[in-house]
Amino acid sequence: MKLTLIYFNIPFWRAEIIRLALFIGNIEFEDRRITGEEFQRVKVKGELDDGTKIPFHQFPCFLVNGISIAQTGGIARFCGKLSGLYPKDDDLLCAQIDQFIDICTDINVLISTTSKIDNDDLRIRRRKELFDGDLSRKLNILNKTIRGDYDWICGSDVGLTIADLAVWRLIGWVSSGMLDGIPTTFLKDFPNIQRICHSVENTQKVQEWIKTTYPKNYLRGNY
Ligand SMILES: N[C@@H](CCC(=O)N[C@@H](CS)C(=O)NCC(=O)O)C(=O)O
Known part of the structure; x- marks a missing residue:
């Protein structure tokens, strides 16, 4: 099976959940990274320059033997099944994992509403308001939803799943300092989220992936 992920040249959670699922599972794939210019053309035409x-x-x-598939959650589940990070025959566990991928999407979309604001002062003000209001509320609920006695979202019997990868990298982005107006030290107030992030960070394959693919000094997050 020929697998290709197409995304930008950044370790954003939408791509990393897929890249890491495949890397951890030792599954070969092409990690194709496109430029911002090509992205603008894709937005209009719905195809890459090569068709x-x-x-x-x-x-x-994501391309599977040349067949194109979109949507972060669906691709992550497909790759998670290949790599053993998402169940093939446990619908309840699947749904428990899915809910975390979807809350990551909700938080991503919430923040993205501020990213199109060109005026720096206004954007920073909006992000501060967002953090003081809806964003902290969501983070608090996410923190409460993760069990206090678990090192992994689905417990130590299950171990690492694509849910942990999604939360780890999304939170890395949110706490990285790349989002002006959003503080970088908030994770200390959300210990359950923080513990999941530490579990993922301390995974040997994750460290190996970071060392070999992340730009040096990349603002990876404040865990
Ligand atoms: N629902 C999609 C959203 C993906 C998404 O918003 N991707 C951004 C880049 S990170 C994009 O392609 N935006 C262009 C657009 O939506 O027109 C998913 O979950 O994958």
């Missing part, structure tokens, strides 16, 4: 179809004109896009 590869991009469903919904969005990234990430």
Whole structure:
């Protein structure tokens, strides 16, 4: 099976959940990284310059033997099944994992509403308001939803799943300092989220991936 992930040249959670699931599972894939210029053309045409179809004109896009698949959650589940980080025959556990991927999407979308604000002062003000209001509320609920006695979202019997990868990298982005107006030290107030992030950070394959693929001095997050 020929697998290709198409995304930008950044370790954003939408791509990392997929790249890492495959890397951890020792599954070979092409990690194709496109430029911002090509992205602008894809947004209009719905295909790469080489004619590869991009469903919904969005990234990430995943090719399985040349067939294009979109949507972060669906791709992550497909790769998670290949790598053993998502169950193949346990619908309840699947749903428990899915809910965390979807809350990551909700938090991502909440923050993205501020990213299109060009005026620096206004953007920073909006982000401060967001953090003081809806964003902290969501983080608090996420923290409460993760069990206080678990090192992994689904417990130590299950271990690492794509839910842990999603939360770890999304929170890395939110706490990185790249988002002006959002503080970088908030994770200390959300110990259950922080513990999951530490578990993922301390995974040997994750460390290996970071060392070999992340730009030096990349603002990876404040865990
Ligand atoms: N629902 C999609 C959203 C993906 C998404 O918003 N991707 C951004 C890049 S990170 C994008 O392609 N935006 C262009 C657009 O939506 O037109 C998913 O879960 O993958």
